[in-house]
Amino acid sequence: METLLDVGNVTRSFGGLRALDGCSFALRQGQVTCLVGPNGAGKTTVFDCITGFLKPDAGSIRLSGEPIAGLHRRDIVRRGIARSFQNLRLFEEMTVIDNVIVCLADETGNDPITAILRPFHSQAVLKRKTEQARAILETVGLLAKADHLVTAISFGQQKLLCIARVLATDAELLLLDEPTSGLGATALDTMVALIRRLSGLGKTLLVVEHNTRIVRDIADQVVFMHQGRVLAAGDPGDVLERRDLAEIYFGGGH
Numbered sequence: 001m002e003t004l005l006d007v008g009n010v011t012r013s014f015g016g017l018r019a020l021d022g023c024s025f026a027l028r029q030g031q032v033t034c035l036v037g038p039n040g041a042g043k044t045t046v047f048d049c050i051t052g053f054l055k056p057d058a059g060s061i062r063l064s065g066e067p068i069a070g071l072h073r074r075d076i077v078r079r080g081i082a083r084s085f086q087n088l089r090l091f092e093e094m095t096v097i098d099n100v101i102v103c104l105a106d107e108t109g110n111d112p113i114t115a116i117l118r119p120f121h122s123q124a125v126l127k128r129k130t131e132q133a134r135a136i137l138e139t140v141g142l143l144a145k146a147d148h149l150v151t152a153i154s155f156g157q158q159k160l161l162c163i164a165r166v167l168a169t170d171a172e173l174l175l176l177d178e179p180t181s182g183l184g185a186t187a188l189d190t191m192v193a194l195i196r197r198l199s200g201l202g203k204t205l206l207v208v209e210h211n212t213r214i215v216r217d218i219a220d221q222v223v224f225m226h227q228g229r230v231l232a233a234g235d236p237g238d239v240l241e242r243r244d245l246a247e248i249y250f251g252g253g254h
């Protein structure tokens, strides 16, 4: 399988602290990779560097061979990488479907001036976007909640909505930061099934996940990080069986 994303020797410091210290791993197209490691290992910093929220001090990040490190986050989304956040970052005062519509890839001619000069065109664009958003909500199982306010749906449903927003960008590579954290048993099963379904649809996923049972359930590959470095990457069974890594992981606060 082809490499979609290649992170090579990335270093990123905050003052004297090396959050990433020569971090390297690769993601294969269509696979689910779980990024695991104790608190402070550097997982969120990896997400920030891949998605343009932070610029690496050194090293390379390549998407299908093209360097992307240091590009503006908007350009990175356009190239096909989208992320969800630990703190959900939803527009709470808006409806579920509007939260998806605002994330759909923008079409030219949908600005306010065009809306005045070409109202029928703008109406057609909105209709198309509504249809696209409904299809995405159906994929994540939230279509019945389309017209509810975000504050009126459950926490589990809000987490599914975050995935819907990531899908709305039409990205090929999805970075999900703890998509299952805080979920009850039913919502958790729904999320796991959704992640599997997205992988089945050909998406490539990088998922920060703390629950090793879920990691075994969803991962094709596990990347284990500690102190800004990748200590192991490979088959989930092999990586999760390693006692030295388990000691680091569970000794590290989990």
Ligand SMILES: Nc1ncnc2c1ncn2[C@@H]1O[C@H](COP(=O)(O)OP(=O)(O)OP(=O)(O)O)[C@@H](O)[C@H]1O
Binding pocket: 014, 017, 018, 019, 037, 038, 039, 040, 041, 042, 043, 044, 045, 046
């Ligand atoms: N903006 C920042 N300023 C200073 N230090 C930071 C900043 N962001 C992260 N760090 C530090 O960098 C290290 C890596 O943090 P990071 O959040 O990437 O780890 P993590 O693996 O995502 O941890 P967690 O599982 O707790 O979310 C930590 O020591 C953290 O305190």
